[in-house]
Amino acid sequence: MNKKFDIIGIGNAIVDILARTDDDFLATENLIKGSMSLIDEQRAQHIYKVMRSTKIVSGGSAANTIVGATMLGARTGFIGKVRDDELGHIFVHDLNSIGVHYQTPLAQQGSATACCYVLVTPDGERTMNTYLGASQNLTEDDIDVNLISQTSIVYLEGYLWDPPQAKKAFLKAADCIHTQDGQVAFTLSDQFCVDRYRDEFCNLLKDQKIDILFANEHELKSLFATENINIALSEIQSLVSLAAITCSAEGSIIVTRETIEQCPVFPINELIDTTGAGDLFAAGFLTGLTKDMDLRDCARLGSIAAAEIIQHIGARPERDLKSMAQENGLLNL
C-alpha cells in the first residue's frame, strides 16, 4: 500500500476523567459494570461530584487506537469534533504532540467538549458514562475526502451511531475509501451499543461497507443475538473477510473466510484498568496489517499494545510501545 496515510480514525473526540471505585458504588448509581452509558450534563455533574480522585487523560475509542498505531510507527490521522474549550485544547494537544494529523475545526459554540467519566473497579474492569457534548456535532462536512483518498484504512467506531449526524459522516468516509482501493475497519464498541443498532450494524456488514471487523466476544454474541460464541463466529465468517475477536484474558480469535484461529494474550504483571484494551488491540492489529505482517503477528502486536494499556489507569500508553514490540521480535525493520 503506497499511500500517504496508513490509518485514519473517525470517532467521538472525548477526554476521559478516570477514578477508582468499588462495586457498591456501581450498585448505588445503578451502573452496569463494563458498559458505556450515555449521560446528559446534569448526570455528568452528579457523577463527577460522587466519584473519587481523578486522572484526566485524552480518550475516545478510535482516537486511542490511532495514538497507539502512531506510537507503533503507523502514519495516521483523526477526524472528530471538540469545542474550543479547556478539555478541547487538551485533546488537540495530545493528538498533535505525538504526530497524529488532526485538523477537524473546533466548534466555536454549542456543547462543551465530550467527556467520559470512567469508573475503575478493583478487578480492573471499567464502567463508562459518556457526555457526548461537542462530539455529537461531527457532520459529513468534517470528512476530508482528499485526506481519505490518501489513506489505506479508515477505522470507525460503533459509538459513532449515537450522535445522529455522524452516521452520514461514517458512510461518506466508507464510500470514499472504497472508491480508492482502501479498506474500512469497524469496531462494534460495546454490547449495549450493539443492542441499540443491531440491525443497522448487520446491514453494514451485508452491504459490504466493512472489510475488517473488531469486536469482543460479548459484542459479537450480541450482534447475532446468540449466547453461543461458535454460532456467532460462524455467522461473522460468512459476512466479512477478516474479523478480530478479543476475549479478555483468553486472548483473541482471528476469523478469515477460510480459518478461525485462537491467539494468546501477552503476559502482564498486574491488571489495573481495562480502559482502552480493545482500542489498543486494534492499534497493534491494524498497524501489523499496514506493514503486511501475517495475521498471527498482527494479533501478537495487538496483544502487546493491549497488555501495556491495562497495567495502568487510562487508555493512552505510558510506555514506549515500539520498544515493547521490538523486544518481542516485532517491527524490527
Place this chain on the structure above:
Amino acid sequence: MNKKFDIIGIGNAIVDILARTDDDFLATENLIKGSMSLIDEQRAQHIYKVMRSTKIVSGGSAANTIVGATMLGARTGFIGKVRDDELGHIFVHDLNSIGVHYQTPLAQQGSATACCYVLVTPDGERTMNTYLGASQNLTEDDIDVNLISQTSIVYLEGYLWDPPQAKKAFLKAADCIHTQDGQVAFTLSDQFCVDRYRDEFCNLLKDQKIDILFANEHELKSLFATENINIALSEIQSLVSLAAITCSAEGSIIVTRETIEQCPVFPINELIDTTGAGDLFAAGFLTGLTKDMDLRDCARLGSIAAAEIIQHIGARPERDLKSMAQENGLLNL
C-alpha cells in the same frame, strides 16, 4: 495522641500535567534532570506546547503526602491556595473525594491555579517546571489555628519558601502546634530549593521549629554543603530529634539522636515515574508515627507507598495503599 486530626499538610496547591519525554528534550530546553524549576506563564505556555501527550493528576508535594496518609487510614487535612477555575475545581474535588479536610477559600481573582509540567524520562526520573500561580497567595490568614490545635503533626514543604508570603503562614502554623504539644514535620523538597534557602532552613532546625525532617540524600548534602553523606548525617543528627533520609533504590536512613539505621526499599516490577516517591514515603512514615509503630515499620510503610507511586505516571496512588500495607503485615489492627 488523642486529637481530631493526625496530620495537616500545608503546601503549594498544584495540578500536575505529566508527559513522557527523553534526555534530548531536556537538553534542548536547558532543563536539569530531577530538579524543580519555577517558571512564569509565558514559559508555561511554551513547555506545554512542546511537551507530548499529557496526563492531568492533582499534585503538590504536601498534598500528595496527605492523600497517601488518608488512604493509609490517617485523619488528615490540607491548607493551600487555588483559584476558582477549572484546575482549581479538580484539585478541590480530588482532595475532598478521598476524605481530606480542605477548606482553604478559593481565590476569586488573580493568578490561575498553579500547575506543574512534569517531564518523565525513560529512566523514570521526573523534571518539574512549576507555575506557582494562585498558590503564591497563601497567607497567614489561611492558617486556621483552631484546626491546627486539634492536630498531632503539621507537615510542611520546603517549596513553601518560594511564595513570599507563605513563610509567615508556615511559622504561624509551627508556633501554633508547638503550643499544643504537636509536632512539626518538614521536607527539604528539592536540592535547588535547599540552595535557595540553605541558611533559613538551617536556622529553622537550630531554632527547633522542626521536629521531624524528611529529605533525600542530595537535599541533605546540599543543606550542609558537603559531598559526604556521613558528614551530613552526623550534622542532622545533632540538629533534629528524628530524620528520615531517602536514597532512591538504596532505601532510606532513619536518624535519631542515638541511632542511624538503614532500611530497605520495597520491591517493584518496573520503575515508570519517580514523581511523588518522596511524598509518598513521607505519607507512610508519618502515618506509622501517628499509629505509634516502631521506626523501622514506619520506614517500611513509607517504602510500600513509594513503591506504589513509582510504578505509574503521577503522584496520586492508583492501587489501594491500605490493602498493600495489610498484605505485608502492617496496619492490620
